[in-house]
Amino acid sequence: MAARAPFEYDAEHAGEISFPIGGIGTGCIGLSGAGRLIDWEILNRPNKGSTNGLSHFAVRAEADGTVLDARLLNGPYQGNRTGDFPADTSRNFGFGARRDSLVGMPHFTGNTFAGTFPTATLTFQDDRFPGDVSLLAFNPLIPLGDRDSSIPAAMFEISFTNTTDRVLDYSAVGVLGHGLPLATRAAPLTAPTGTWGVSVVTDETEPSSPDHAELVLATDAEFTSSQVHLFRGHWFDALEVYWRDLNRPGPFAPRDYGDVDPRGGMGRNRDSSLLCAHLLGVQPGETRRARLVIAWYAPVFRKYWVSPLWHFRQASGATGQWPNWYAGEWDSAAAVAREVLERWDELAEATTAYRDALYSSTLPAAVLDAAGANVSVLKSPTVLRLTDGTFYGWEGCHPQAGSCEGSCTHVWNYQQALAFLFPALERTMRDADYRYNMNEAGGMSFRLSLPLGTRYSTERPCADGQFGNVLKVYRDFKLSGDREWLAALWPRVKRGIEYAWSDGNPDRWDPEQSGVLWGRQHHTLDMELFGPNAWLTGFYLGALAAGAELADVMGDEAAAAGYRAAFARGRAWVDANLFNGEYFVQAIDLTDRSVLEPFIATEVALGV
DSSP states (O other): OOOOOTTEEEGGGOTTOEEEESOTTTOEEEEETTSOEEEEEOSSSOOTTOOOTTOEEEEEEEETTEEEEEEESOOSOOSOTTOOOOTTOSTTTTSOSOGGGTTTSOOOSEEEEEEETTEEEEEEEOTTSSSEEEEEEEOOOOTTOTTTTOOSEEEEEEEEEOOSSSOEEEEEEEEEEOOOSSOEEEEEEEETTEEEEEEEEETTOOTTSTTOOEEEEEEOOSEEEEESSOOOOSTTHHHHHHHHHHTSSSSOOOOOOOSOOTTOOTTOOOOEEEEEEEEEEEOTTOEEEEEEEEEEEOOEEEOOOOOSSTTSOOOTTOOSEEEOGGGGTOSSHHHHHHHHHHTHHHHHHHHHHHHHHHHTSSSOHHHHHHHHHHHGGGGSTTEEEOTTOOEEEOSEEOSSSEESOSOOTTGGGSOOHHHHHOHHHHHHHHHHHHHHSBOTTSOBBSSOOSSTTOOOOOSOBOHHHHHHHHHHHHHHHHHHOOHHHHHHHHHHHHHHHHGGGOTTOTTOSOTTOOSSOOSEEEOTTSSEEESOBHHHHHHHHHHHHHHHHHHHHHTOHHHHHHHHHHHHHHHHHHHHHTBOSSSBOBOOOTTOGGGGHHHHHHHHHHTO
16 A cells, blocks of 8 residues: 555544634534535534534536436545434434435545645545546635634535546535524525525524524536525435436536425424536546535624533623624625635635645654644634634533633643734734733633623633733734734733732732742642742743833833842742752642631632
8 A cells, every 4th residue: 555645644544534624713614534524513612523414515427418427525434334322312323324424325435635734635536436536625724814714614626637538527516404503594696607606594583693594505617507405305305316316417407495494493404405516528638626615604602601600600781692703794604605706716825825834844744733733723613703803712622512711811821823823813812801801909810701891700810821911912012013002901911910919919929029929829720739839930930021021112110120120039039949950849838738728718708
């Protein structure tokens, strides 16, 4: 067997891939290692394991009025053929693979998956199909271009190379399920040149409703045909009739029932739509491409994680819903699809330029693979863009919900990609924390509550997050050079540094301005440290040093001098008392319970 190129996986090793295709803060569609459309996380929350009904791509080759071959644009089926355990029921186990897996339809016998985020390229192998077929999938990722990198769409380019000695017609077929939470209406999108898309919209909802959602499947192909609805029947009727239609030569006969699916609604939509791009007269040796885009639009975000738990309660008077940022840029899924198709070459060129710059590095392949994979988090439901464009992040994702809300200050300390790829977005995180997430004493909750402006404190200040934000202000200013931005934040940055010795700090971090943290220190390991330790004091010393330089920029001589003096005292003490000749240690007597006594009353008052 030939050796695989770096970042390339054969079907045997691609079974766990879900490649996220979507914009920053828009959600995404997952592309499996075999080319299936999985994990439809487009409705403002995670949704692992979802397939949106019969959604898929298929291809067809014909000549002289005869279909030579037709099959799904999928490699070998990678799921459990005895059935699996969907999140909502275990009935499927033992019943065979799910119907929406399309396991019984003809697939390609082999495929490879090249994952160089933000693009995925799949090549398909099957001797029965006359020609070579590949799929390029991506969403724009363009450094500094946060708008173009935040488009709610998945872009697909299906390439055919005629390897025969006769002229062939190829078809690239997209099927889009109507898997939205409410009943849907579908309609063709038409232009003077013909049908360019199919639109699916929740029935009887207004764009201002958090239940409103739209899907569009569209193409810029010159010759198209479509079915607003696949055949409505029972059991496998839709698939059977669809397969017969696919294996007839020429355009698809239109089908449009003109109404809401009477069998569906409330999450049980069974309808699907079809759009076909026809590539006619492909000469021997010629390569032609069809472009298809799936765009989505769920304009209103609903805060779904409110609960009686003390850190998930809702602030008094908060609405719990707000418009997504992208709803202010586009007014429909159709508008998104239209822009993507009009700007395809521009968006693709800029995206591949970033990809090629990253993966042409001389760093080891494992490092590049890790870098690309971690950047993909920016295109996942781990992140949101709030109404004004503010970037907001979870710590991660459960299958059906975000995990640990609030752009957690200490968790988001660790990532660096956003600051260097989209520095303007990174600065919105500083703006939100210092504007909405700091109390009068200067303490910053390590979780930012939503909606913005509610000022509902969800957690106590943590040392690494509090001082990490100072370091991030320093980094973001060095990257941007934006003195106006720094000047607007500076009074609160000072208050955040000086919280270490503020009388309003119940954790008594450093009341003597010694440059060392002595009191109770919450941190990213979700526990408390007491007494001096080089780890968290290191964050503090870094913040003092960074704060001194920022004070210089702001002309705040007194603050600069004070921070440098505290830094010098703290560094000297840490070197003299916490370094044992080999590594740094924590200075505390674990048998001395008196170190806890100053904080017990506070904990009782908080009800902890």
